[in-house]
Amino acid sequence: MNKQIDTQKVFSFCERLFQAYGFSANESKIITDVLIRADLYGIESHGIHRLVRYHEEITSGQVTVGAKTQIIHETAISAAVDANKAMGQLVSVEGMKLAMEKARNSGCGMVTVRNSNHYGIASYYTELAAREDLIGVCMTNTEAICVPTFGSQAMTGTNALALAMPADPFVFSYDASTTVVPRGKLEVYRKNGEPLPHNWALDQDGKPCTDAALVVDNIIKKAGGGIAPLGGLGTLHGGHKGYGLSVIVDLFSAVISGGLTSNYVNRKPDHTGICHYFMAIDYGIFGDKKAIKENMSKFLQEIRDSKKAHGHNRIYTHGEKETEMMAERLNGTIPVNEKTLEEMQKIATGLGVDYSL
Secondary structure, three states, X not given: OEEEEEHHHHXXXXXXXXXXXXXXXXXXXXXXXXXXXXXXOOOHHHOHHHHHHHXXXXXXXXXXXXXXXXXXXXXXXXXXXXXOOOOHHHHHHHHHHHHHHHHHHHOEEEEEEEEEOOOOOOHHHHHHHHOOOOEEEEEEOOOOOEOOOOOOEOOEOOOOEEEEEOOOOOOEEEEEOOEOOOHHHHHHHHHHOOOOOOOOEEOOOOOEOOOHHHHHHHHHHOOOEEEOEOOOOOOOOOHXXXXXXXXXXXXXXXXXXXXXXXXXXXXXXOEOOEEEEEEEEOHHHHOOXXXXXXXXXXXXXXXXXXXXXXXXXXXXXXXHHHHHHHHHHOOOEEEEEHHHHHHHHHHHHHHOOOOOO
16 A cells, blocks of 8 residues: 655655765765666666665665765776665766766776675766766666576666667667666565566476465575566567676676676675776767757657557656656655555654654
8 A cells, every 4th residue: 555745754754864864965865866766667676665774785884874885997988987886876876977978088988896786776867967968878787586587586686777878859768687677676576575486487496386475585595596687487478588687787887897796695694795887988989960850859759659559648758757757746745655655754863763644
């Protein structure tokens, strides 16, 4: 069951909460902005539902408040950054902005980050680039939750891939996990006591499982099983393609950064080791930017105007639904699960933070 909560009050509460952990006012604002952007977009799995997980990571020492990031290798178009266990949102905004700076100077900028933490929704960072008239790309690995095709042991993570390109009237903004769903979606099913759709996950014996609580517990305990790759279990619906994409994300985020691949992430109580990849492209290196953007806008509009399937009257392009929902919710309310509200109140009480919502 969800309750409608005033959006601005949620912003204020989260900022108070992160300041109580020791983050500066500006850092708290950045973390909160990334976090609540997910709720504004209607992506409950990556919004304030995650507060309890962040609380556990900060209090356990997986996240270091006040961590200083370090550039360990740099060229005109690239940089490799060690996050030193910083909050994922903070190092990721920093990483994308560095990539954007390099793109403005050299046409393209790429930044890898190792030793980081969960960074929220990937599209937040790609849209930073798109708002500055650049193409943005980012990827992240996670702890292993995805079973390879025909496997029963999780080896890759949710491993999200995102890309944003300026266009009118909506930025093209693709953001998706390379699993059928992210772990957060399973946690939402568990909170609601709902069974998982068939072929989303495997149990510890490698058999299809619809028990969200069991699958999540097995992921936490590293007991076996996990979530299917994008396309589902087996090859019939292309699961092997999602599996391949998840490996590619680990390549860009972990392998070339010198960090941990998904199967080694979150293996220590005080260290997750999550890795990210950010790229910004000044698409003006290919020709007239105005003409390129107009061409993209024209193509997207032609997709929206194309013939609809039976029973449907609208085709959306990626990022369109999220833009419309954010416009509706930003100065209104957002739905919050009652169990999430209970978690928020418990955390606030423990930190001595005002829980006014």
